[in-house]
Amino acid sequence: MTSDARVSALSPPATNQSFARRFESALPYILLLPSAIFLLIFFAWPMVQALILSVRTPDGVWTTQYLERMVRDVNFTDALRNTFLIILIAVPLQFVFAIAMGLLIQAKLKASGLFLYFWTIPLAVSDLAAGLVWLAIFSDRGFLNSVLRTTGIMPIAFSWLSFENYGTLLMAVVIAELWRATSIVMVIVVAGLQLIPNDYLEAAEVFGASRWQKIWNVMLPMIRPSLQVALILRTILAFQVFAVVIALAGRSMPVLASEAYNRYGELNSNGAAAYALVILIFSLLTTGLYLRALRTSEEEMGR
């Protein structure tokens, strides 16, 4: 009897305690739940639906006809080639410029704070607006032609954006992309550089590193994680390059995203979904490639 009484007296607090402990361990998941539900409903589910669109007819039959039709389309190879050309030219240049700009800001020259503000202005400009800015420069009666004419360098206006001048059209798109998207890479680079403890840079100086050796052997390796993030971000976004191209080239330069847009405009959502699938696959492939190629070894992680 007495032992029973003791047990029953002790047990309620015991269960309370275990409930509290269980609640505590579940708390992170409970707190994550709302955003997880949000992402599922508004991102994951629409994405899955969109991808299903590319391989299923409205009647519910699984098919590859949309993909086949996309591949046979006259613009498909052009769109693929243009997208890759823009990525291959613009992304490396963005990194070269971003790293150079980041190092310049980090060099603590006079007014380097001012540079930072100027160089981040494009971040606040929408894609389409950026495209229109450069359209005003490159169009037949744009700033570039009028400057060239008034200075007498080129008496006759040149059609920079004509589909007949593919080289200059591509150049214009790349320049606009550089102007628009270098700053985000630079911001990431600057953030990475600022995280390098000063001791490492001083150690490099003491042990005889010249300016270039310091950049090459200490600063760049130490911002590798930041560069990796920026590279993945930029490449994925470059696969979706759209508004700048539309503004500057209209239909003269098809890219993957603009083709998806055009299919959608033709009320062919299945065709649009097929292009979206292609963009997704390329994005996943390059992300995987970057993660492998730029992997920070386990040993280096715990600094």
Added chain:
Amino acid sequence: MGEIRIEGVWKYFNKGKVAALKDISLTVEDREFMVLLGPSGCGKTTLLRCIAGLEYPERGRIFIGGRDVTDAPPRSRGIAMVFQSYAVFPHLNVFENIAFGLRMQKRPNEEVTRRVNQAAGLMRIEKFLERYPAQLSGGQRQRVAVARGLVMEPQVLLMDEPLSNLDALLRLQARAELKRLLQEVETTTVYVTHDQIEALSMGDRIAVMEIGEIVQVDVPKEVYENPATLFVGGFIGTPPMNFMRGTVKSVNGASAITIGDQVIHAALPAHFQTGQDLLMGIRAENIEASTQSSPDAVPARVLVVEPLGSHLLLTAQVGDTPIKVQTRIDFPVVPDQTIYLKLESNQVRWFDAETGVRFESGEKMSVV
């Protein structure tokens, strides 16, 4: 060869508002182990950074090996440095960390391998050459940082509190090891620390710094026994030197010091004048405590008794000045007891009560 000569160096911070170094002059002999000792903010690290070329003084010259390096960048000064944080590069393994300086000089591969292995052997880290810093303990990282300096065979090795990030037990071990090592390599070394025990145990000489100035440069024994100022005596030693304020009196025609209402007969130098205020300094281990009164002993009331294993540390009150006294561990004493203190007369030091500067013991200053 590796001599460092610092001449009248001034360094300002905050656009000239704060003088971190005030007219510092110091010569470190070739192959000497010089310790810069002082509390935080005294300018010892700034002085080290000026020698390294990481800071440039506003006035004064710095010579290394007879060459004026005042305006030279760190890499052309023939120095190597061990940083307080070690600054071992996380993206390089131990081998490449040690090799860093040689790689910057584009030395041939075989020379790099030979010298890195030699330095790693000296620091006993040969087994870790392939590892990355994140896989090393604090003590091992510290060795990598030292090896990276030694491998350069520098004219001058600079060390900025290299042991301060280690835990107490490891620090004791690393201290002895570092001392052995630096005796072996015989490089001119400037070693910054705030730990007076480190300074006493390692340095050939110690430069004690206080708010931007060097107050005393001498061998550890001298700095300990004959502190140049009140500050040095109070900073060095565990416990620090005892100071008692007294006044010079003439008692029955003989000179004496009164501390509170205590009269201590002392043979004072002739230039001390009656009525002059003095500070009498004596270390805890130079006071002999007894339970028996005697004519040459000063009575004191015991406040605290601290057994420290090998000895007792007493806090006792003479007049109204608390002082520390070291006795045998079996000395029979309880708090509030009155004990009698005999001061070892040749260990008593006299300081100017105004300036805190020690009077040179040109003449005998015995306590009778």
